[in-house]
Amino acid sequence: xxxxxxxxxxxxxxxxxxxxxxxxxxxxxxxxxxxxxxxxxxxxxxxxxxxxxxxxxxxxxxxxxxxxxxxxxxxxxxxxxxxxxxxxxxxxxxxxxxxxxxxxxxxxxxxxx
Amino acid sequence: xxxxxxxxxxxxxxxxxxxxxxxxxxxxxxxxxxxxxxxxxxxxxxxxxxxxxxxxxxxxxxxxxxxxxxxxxxxxxxxxxxxxxxxxxxxxxxxxxxxxxxxxxxxxxxxxxx
Numbered sequence: 052x053x054x055x056x057x058x059x060x061x062x063x064x065x066x067x068x069x070x071x072x073x074x075x076x077x078x079x080x081x082x083x084x085x086x087x088x089x090x091x092x093x094x095x096x097x098x099x100x101x102x103x104x105x106x107x108x109x110x111x112x113x114x115x116x117x118x119x120x121x122x123x124x125x126x127x128x129x130x131x132x133x134x135x136x137x138x139x140x141x142x143x144x145x146x147x148x149x150x151x152x153x154x155x156x157x158x159x160x161x162x163x164x
Numbered sequence: 165x166x167x168x169x170x171x172x173x174x175x176x177x178x179x180x181x182x183x184x185x186x187x188x189x190x191x192x193x194x195x196x197x198x199x200x201x202x203x204x205x206x207x208x209x210x211x212x213x214x215x216x217x218x219x220x221x222x223x224x225x226x227x228x229x230x231x232x233x234x235x236x237x238x239x240x241x242x243x244x245x246x247x248x249x250x251x252x253x254x255x256x257x258x259x260x261x262x263x264x265x266x267x268x269x270x271x272x273x274x275x276x277x278x
Contacts (some may be wrong), residue, residue, distance in 0.1 A: 085266070094254055094269030095207075138208060151197075151222065152267060156206035 052079045057140050057155035062130055064162050072126040072143035072158045074115075081128040082143040084108075084117050085152070089138040096138070100128075131162045165193075170255050170270040177245050178278055185273050187255030195258040196238040197267065198222075198230065200251040206213045207254065211239055245277045 058073040076082065083102045087095040099108030111130045117164035124141060141155040168189040187196065198210040199222075209222030227249060229241045230263050238257075242249055245258045252274050256267040261264040 092271075094271050095256075095267075096269065098267035102264065150207055151212060154207040156204065 053153045054140040055155035057141050060080050066125045066164050068132045070128040072139055072156045076122050076143050084140040086126050087140040133162050133164050136162045168268055168270040170273050176276045181245050183242045185253055187238045189257045193257035193259045197256040198240045199254045202251050247277050250277045255272050
């Protein structure tokens with residue numbers, strides 16, 4: 052079945068450090084890929100998405116490239132801020148007809164000043 | 165208020181009690197979803213609905229019941245609450261099949277079963 056694997060957290064960085072959160076997936080068909088972010092005490096919100104191979108999603112300084120050859124969608128940001136502290140979820144939806152998203156377990160990021 | 169709301173935000177109940185979590189969205193989105201969030205498991209889909217009067221099971225449906233008589237509402241009922249159902253519950257909606265469309269999440273309900 053479809054699945055998403057994220058790097059284990061928590062991740063702790065200093066402000067202005069480079070961030071990478073790894074995400075790999077297993078899917079039938081041609082999934083769309085998403086990164087969602089959950090700030091403390093809130094629901095999830097979409098951060099970025101990519102719908103086909105080699106697409107790059109970007110938002111708020113975050114980027115992720117859909118790599119079909121490595122089945123990956125790693126999240127990166129060149130310089131993190133304290134306000135980026137949150138839990139990040141990688142997810143996929145399967146174009147094979149499912150209406151559902153499959154989420155990874157989430158990676159908690161803490162950015163210290 | 166526009167958007168997706170959940171009530172109550174916090175609930176403490178006893179084992180064996182019935183409890184209903186409410187979800188309301190103002191966008192007339194066709195699709196609605198219920199997830200539970202537990203440490204070490206991420207988000208797991210409980211039930212989802214493609215339209216009024218159409219519901220289907222997700223990954224962890226046992227012990228839960230849903231209904232969708234109106235497009236905007238999607239209540240989740242725990243018929244006889246158990247401690248293992250202590251969790252944070254999120255409702256979400258989407259305008260179409262989620263393939264390329266984002267899901268919009270509510271703020272969550274923290275449920276504790278004692």
